[in-house]
Amino acid sequence: MDNNLKKTPLYETHLKYGAKMIDFAGFAMPVQYESILKEHEAVRKSAGLFDVSHMGELIIEGKDSEKFINYIISNNIAKISDNQAMYSPMCYANGTTVDDLLVYKFSNEKYMLVVNASNIDKDYNWIFENKSGYNIAVKNISNEVSELALQGPKAQEILQKTTEYNLDDMKYYHFDKINLAGVNCLISRTGYTGEDGFEIFLRNDYAQSMWEKILAVGEEFGIKPAGLGARDTLRFEAGLPLYGNELSDEITPLEAGLGSFVKFEKAFIGRDALFKQKQDGLKRKIVGFEMIENGIPRHGYDVCAQGEKIGYVTTGYLSPTLKKNIGMALISSKFANIGNEISIIIRNKPLKAIVTSKNFYKKNYKK
Incomplete structure (x- = not known):
């Protein structure tokens, strides 16, 4: 170590x-x-x-806190009350993902962002770069x-x-x-x-x-x-994305299937690029899949269909709950319909799989 x-x-x-x-x-x-x-x-x-x-915690305080956070995240923070949390992607101007995070609202003037461990410094710097003109203070309390x-x-x-x-x-x-x-x-x-x-x-x-x-x-x-x-x-x-797998600075929230957390009714960094991507139609999407032939898919393995490479595995496992070999992959949209047959290249061999929903397991949250 x-x-x-x-x-x-x-x-x-x-x-x-x-x-x-x-x-x-x-x-x-x-x-x-x-x-x-x-x-x-x-x-x-x-x-x-x-x-x-290891997760990061950033405090944002000041009278423009709500306005600023709404500018840097794609979800709409104005929709939640004090003592409520909200999940959201945070995007670059080109629509790809800086991070996905939770926003905790203490009041209109104080919030905590809980960010991924691998992105603490990057997120802090991104927030700092974009805060000019807003009356806010940013503090990294992660340590x-x-x-x-x-x-x-x-x-x-x-x-x-x-x-x-x-x-x-x-x-x-x-x-x-x-x-x-x-x-x-x-x-x-x-x-x-x-x-x-x-x-x-x-x-x-x-x-x-x-x-x-x-x-x-x-x-x-x-x-x-x-x-x-x-x-x-x-x-x-549970079909939940992990930054670095289903989301990254090369993958947009729309491609990751997180469109419900992208609110086009407001201005935010990346809005125009994402709106154009939505209008033009997605060229690739994150899908779930289940292996038909026996093999365990792993992150980074190539996905093929009709003799051509159409994407790669973002996460793959033998599911402990379902006892099946399943995965998520970022693939060309034309092959993304549920029920489509694809191949995962495992040890240089194409093994058959079928496109499924990403929600392999029914979530048991208290509503």
Whole structure:
């Protein structure tokens, strides 16, 4: 393990729990503890606890905050209330994606953006470059904040054991400041697994004790610490995009199937390019697929049809829940209809697959 990697406040705790550590976006992060499969199943059936402290948090404050955020993201932040969160892509002028992020609204004059670990500096610089003329201040608090994600059908029952706050009152994509086990935290009913769950933001010095506390109260429910491996298989089954796979500075939100998060009724960076792309019709799209012939598709594998290369696999796995070899791919739109046969090149051999919906697994969010 490279000694220059950044470490989250839970680094030593992960080693104590027997985690296998990897380099992820410049951080030493746990990819698995017991096994990806067992951690994946725990989240689908009970609960898993993830360290996601590598994610970035940027605070935007000032009287033009709402106006500015609406200018840099494609979704419409004016549509949400205080203590509500919203998902959105953030685009370059050419319509491709700087990042996809969550916006937490404290008030019209204060927001928090939760951004991908690999993009913290890039996002901060992009925001800084575009803020002239707006009365706002931008602060990167990523190094001061830890984030835990408790996910799964038993997540509420487990977390309820640490607080007097009635978690039943918290709606999906809402958040509140809550005292958990004697620690002031920001809790949101959000996540990245397709299951109900919570994300917990707290000061670094409390991260370790909170991790231990949640695992202790969750033990009777079958909770497991879960690593980035299960996080990826879970989000993938639920059809959720990962930056660097289904979204990038070469892929637009429309190509990724995220058109519902692009609001053309307002001005934002990339609007004109995306509007033109929509008018002209998409030349390529992210699709789901299932292997017909036996082989596991992997990120970067070529996709072919009618003897020509038509795209590449963005994510592929043997799905732990469905026990099928499935994937997502960015392919030419003319081959993107559900039911179309395509080939995935696995070890230099074309293996048959069929285009499906990207939603392999039905999400179980609390509405």
